[in-house]
Amino acid sequence: MLEFILNAEFEVSPKTLFQAWLxxxxxxxxxxxxxxxxxxxxxxxxxxxxxxxxxNLIIEPYSRILQSWRTSEFEADEEDSQIEILLLEIELxxxxxxxxxxxxxxxxxxxxxxxxxxxxxxxxxxNSSK
Numbered sequence: 001m002l003e004f005i006l007n008a009e010f011e012v013s014p015k016t017l018f019q020a021w022l023x024x025x026x027x028x029x030x031x032x033x034x035x036x037x038x039x040x041x042x043x044x045x046x047x048x049x050x051x052x053x054x055x056n057l058i059i060e061p062y063s064r065i066l067q068s069w070r071t072s073e074f075e076a077d078e079e080d081s082q083i084e085i086l087l088l089e090i091e092l093x094x095x096x097x098x099x100x101x102x103x104x105x106x107x108x109x110x111x112x113x114x115x116x117x118x119x120x121x122x123x124x125x126x127n128s129s130k
Contacts, residue, residue, distance in 0.1 A: 003101035004111055008119040012126045014087035014094045015062045020125075021085065022056075022065070030125040031118055048117070054080055063087050069100075078104050 010017055019039075020026035027035035033048035039059055046053045051072050058066035064087070068080040079102055086097040096119075100110060 001101065002103040002105070002107040003099070004103075004108070006098045006100075006111065006114055006119075008096050008098075008115075008122075009090065009093060010096065010122060010126050011093040012129075013062075014089050016126075017087055017094050017096065018062045018065070020122075022059070030122050032121055033117075057082070073106075074104070081107065 012020075020030055022037055022039040024035050024037055027037050027047060031048065033051065035045070035047040037045040037047060037056075039056075039061075041056055041059045044053070044055050045067070052069060053072075054068040054070050056065070056067055058064065065083075065085040067083050067085075069083045070078070070080045074080075081100060081102045081104075084099040084101075086099070088095045088097070098114060100107070100114070103110065
């Protein structure tokens with residue numbers, strides 16, 4: 001199974017980024033796709049207008065989010081993948097480390113998806129919020 005790690009830095013606190021990720025309103029504004037998400041461990045979520053769906057596995061306020069994760073493109077017999085989001089406070093804000101694992105053979109394409117559909121819009125969202 002495929003796994004990759006991505007890092008991005010944002011000029012906001014880990015608390016602000018954590019709360020935005022797990023807020024339906026902020027997540028939707030931040031990415032440009034409708035999200036139905038919350039901060040409850042064990043709850044189901046969807047993002048990107050239903051393209052992404054699954055469940056919050058572990059929620060550690062302001063530092064870690066572990067989610068099972070799949071897109072509408074996954075085959076029915078494909079296992080869920082997992083994303084782990086680690087938030088580390090740095091001098092200018094937060095370093096987000098995203099670990100995406102248990103991906104099938106076409107999973108490499110999600111690297112660009114995270115950069116293009118999450119990290120870049122998130123930077124614009126947080127910069128416009130200042």
